[in-house]
Amino acid sequence: MSLLHSLHGSDYLPMLIPRQERMFIDEVMELVELSPLRDALVGLPGVSGLSTEQRKRLTIAVELVANPSIIFMDEPTSGLDARAAAIVMRAIRNTVDTGRTVVCTIHQPSIDIFESFDELFLMKRGGEEIYVGPLGRHSCELIRYFEATEDVRKIKDGYNPSTWMLEVTSATQEQMTGINFSQVYKNSELYRRNKNLIKELSTPPEGSSDLSFPTQYSQTFLTQSFACLWKQSLSYWRNPPYTAVKYFYTTVIALLFGTMFWGIGKKRHNQQDLFNAMGSMYSSVLFMGVQNSASVQPVVAVERTVFYRERAAHMYSPLPYALGQAIELPYIFVQSLIYGVLVYAMIGFEWTAVKFFWYLFFMYFTLAYFTFYGMMSVGLTPNYNVASVASTAFYALWNLFSGFITPRTRIPIWWRWYYWLSPIAWTLNGLVTSQFGDVTEKFDNGVRVSDFVESYFGYHHDFLWVVAVVVVSFALLFAFLFGLSIKLFNFQKR
Structure with a gap:
């Protein structure tokens, strides 16, 4: 998808959005300096498209289009060089200047990045507060606070205030x-001022009611499904390989197969x-089916990472996302038509x-x-490699009990139950029965076909x-299990 479509949600949905809101999206792109892109x-990531810092700015923009009053960011400059980090921080600063509150977690920032912030919430190991207050110009408020504490060494000229702050408050320095x-902060005037401010802001105005929302998601189920389906259609359309x-x-x-089995249908x-x-x-069935299952797994594995982030942001629920995978169906229809016309004509089945x-x-x-089985295997496993290995094991079992190597009538009774669970067995049943199950011609030995x-x-x-209904049911079952798996399991390590 393009950057603009990522913000709109789809190429068609902007037509349903008022002009004023579309203008707001353009303003957001200007805010994070992404309009040229x-x-x-x-x-x-790491292969094609946007760079790392451009992706971080896009992530900020995706959150901003919902027009939130507060945004939380987890290490927005991690993994970036100085130039890229400065661009991201400029985008964050622009966001703050619009009147929004931005809360960031950050570790050992440079001077420029550190002094881009207005206030600091500093904690030591164990989650105890050390400093909660304004930084001031060139971190003057922070420096004044710690230098006022006895036995704390003064900061050198030009030294990074964040590095100095972490050094003088380290566990080693506390022991020395x-x-x-933590106790110094609790005994400070700054702590008492913060407590009074919290108490004041925690008291709701008279006549106000508790904040509540009628639904978990801002959009209806139908809108979510439509957006996910259109998003998937764009993703597939722009992935021609x-x-x-x-x-x-x-x-x-x-x-x-057509040349190998030429004319045997007659x-x-x-x-x-x-x-x-x-x-x-x-x-x-075996060649085409396994190829479809294997080829869809890496695609779903990559998109699942995006799904985790967007689900966490409550953009949509898992079910609409699963329904969006139905975009595969028209592509499968064209694939079936290509294969069916060529093979049916060349093998010579009855027209x-x-x-x-x-x-x-x-x-x-x-x-x-x-x-859908390939999608389900990805949904049930932590990554593409595990999904590939796990799904291959079932291919072998389906093949063994397909009814071709050993027909059902000759499978031992204690294994025959698995024949009924093999999707390939039902497919072969339908294909053979539809082509030869009503043929009244006789073989040379006099037995009717x-x-x-x-x-x-x-x-x-x-x-x-009945066979047709069962084959359709397998497709619905695997699609349902895929939706259920992405709803119940989250393999993201964060």
Whole structure:
């Protein structure tokens, strides 16, 4: 997504926002000095797009568009060089000058960064307060406070006040001088003034009511879902390598399988011809499905980091985000159409509207449940590498109990239950049954094709609709588990 779309939430939503509010977004971009980059792509951290300090300023801008009165920042200058840190601090200073309160955590800042702040809340190990008050010009108030304490060495000219402050209040210095800076603060006039101020501000005016909000999120569920869906559509549209590689791979596999199994859909001389046709279906499901699952995992893993931050900011709930992943469905449909038309024609399956529909139907929802399974595996695991290993284990089990290597009628009874849990088994059932389950022609040995399909594989043409419902259910199940996983699990280490 571009920087501007990150602030708007989507490319279409600004059309629903009043002109005055759109102008406010432009003002925010001016505030954090990002207007020249309004159309730049955000990209991936350390790979492409915005630099580190530009990303930090974008993060500030994303929070500012909600027009908050107070903003909390955790080490906004960490990982930046002096120039980049100065740019970020200038953006923060501009934010403060608009009348907002900005609270930052910061460790060992430079002189310029330290003196950009108005007030300081200093704590020692254990969370005890040492100093809470104004810094003053060139940190004069802070220096005056600590130098007034007996046995505290004076600051040298040109020395960083923050470094000096940390040195004189360290645990080692407290032991050497016998000074408890926490107790010194509690006995100071500054402490008493702060306590009185807290007491005054903590007393609500007469006639006021408790602050409350009718809902947890500022937008309705429908608006959240629409925004997430449109955001995902932009993300996919501006990630052509992901889609292009998928379609290229689909075309190559379709041509490969089509030429390898050329014309076998018309051959019905013996049972081996049927096994060959089923082998083409089995291979296509396994190759295409695993590829879809594996290719979507790194995409979801990268976007999950953004989701953690935006969920923490209460921009939207997990369910609308999960529903936004439905943007995959039209891309999967095109993929199924490319593969289905090429393979169906080259293999030579029977050209009837019903049979062709069923072939596309089962390929579409098979690719869909593999894609959602890949998303689910990322949602249930801490990172992409673990998700890849965990999902591969189930591919092997699904393959083993697919009904192709060993048909259901020949699987030992104590393992047959897993056959019903294998999505690939249901897909093969649907593909084979829709193509051959109603064929009344006979093999050379006199056995009717439909009878062999029923007796050997256990596939019944009358249950084709049941099989279709189950295959769709697998896609819905994996999509639901993905939404549930991102709602219940948070693998962010902070």
